[in-house]
Amino acid sequence: MMRDAEEARAIQRALFGKAIPLVPGFAFETAWCPAETLAGDWFDFIDLGNERYGIVLADVSGKSMPAALLMSATRAVLRSIARGGSSPSQTLADLNQTVMDDFPSGKFVTMLYCVLNSRSREITIASAGHPRPLLVHEGCSFVNVDPGLPLGLGVSSYPEYTIELPPGDGLLLYTDGITEAMDRTYEEYGPARLIQHFMRPEACVEGLVDEIRHYSFGSDLTDDATAVLIRSR
Numbered sequence: 001m002m003r004d005a006e007e008a009r010a011i012q013r014a015l016f017g018k019a020i021p022l023v024p025g026f027a028f029e030t031a032w033c034p035a036e037t038l039a040g041d042w043f044d045f046i047d048l049g050n051e052r053y054g055i056v057l058a059d060v061s062g063k064s065m066p067a068a069l070l071m072s073a074t075r076a077v078l079r080s081i082a083r084g085g086s087s088p089s090q091t092l093a094d095l096n097q098t099v100m101d102d103f104p105s106g107k108f109v110t111m112l113y114c115v116l117n118s119r120s121r122e123i124t125i126a127s128a129g130h131p132r133p134l135l136v137h138e139g140c141s142f143v144n145v146d147p148g149l150p151l152g153l154g155v156s157s158y159p160e161y162t163i164e165l166p167p168g169d170g171l172l173l174y175t176d177g178i179t180e181a182m183d184r185t186y187e188e189y190g191p192a193r194l195i196q197h198f199m200r201p202e203a204c205v206e207g208l209v210d211e212i213r214h215y216s217f218g219s220d221l222t223d224d225a226t227a228v229l230i231r232s233r
Contacts, residue, residue, distance in 0.1 A: 032224075040059060042060075042075060052118070054082045081095055088114065092151070103152045120164075122162055140198050168233075173230075177226065181223070183216060189212060
């Protein structure tokens with residue numbers, strides 16, 4: 001069982017590593033830290049053609065093998081739907097219907113689905129119950145995306161929000177394993193510390209995950225921690 005789990009972890013890592021595209025004018029940083037051998041957190045990049053790219057960050061409820069199985073199924077369905085060219089809002093609505101039909105009762109997925117137009121430098125975001133992305137520039141601020149329900153919990157709409165990423169700006173997507181990480185006194189890392197981290201000139205997602213590990217030292221890291229940073233150059 002341990003060998004199977006390690007092989008499954010290697011497959012997860014390989015899927016993530018192969019997914020990062022080369023996009024003129026942009027750079028992508030990723031970090032993935034499972035709480036156990038396998039993770040329900042995942043990210044993906046989907047080439048939609050015409051200089052458009054789908055960017056996904058998601059968190060399946062639960063942990064380990066059950067979450068990893070549902071993650072793989074959701075990833076495959078999303079890729080199929082996204083390549084049909086629908087808007088982020090419609091893509092999440094269609095994916096939600098499939099998740100409601102196929103997932104076991106009580107299981108759900110939070111997700112940010114973004115479409116980056118590298119030509120216009122615009123990124124359109126839709127959220128299924130996921131933490132707000134962080135706009136990283138001279139003064140960091142959270143993007144007020146109106147979230148729909150997490151996927152699988154019921155019929156929902158998924159409003160879109162479009163922002164421009166001029167050179168020098170970035171957009172951070174992250175799972176709640178980042179902001180809800182606790183120290184030994186059960187105090188959460190929280191959104192304020194997240195902003196403080198990215199106000200530093202040397203800030204990066206690997207450094208963020210290292211900071212989360214240090215912050216939660218002496219307590220159990222009970223949730224996966226994953227982040228994607230989209231940098232405009």
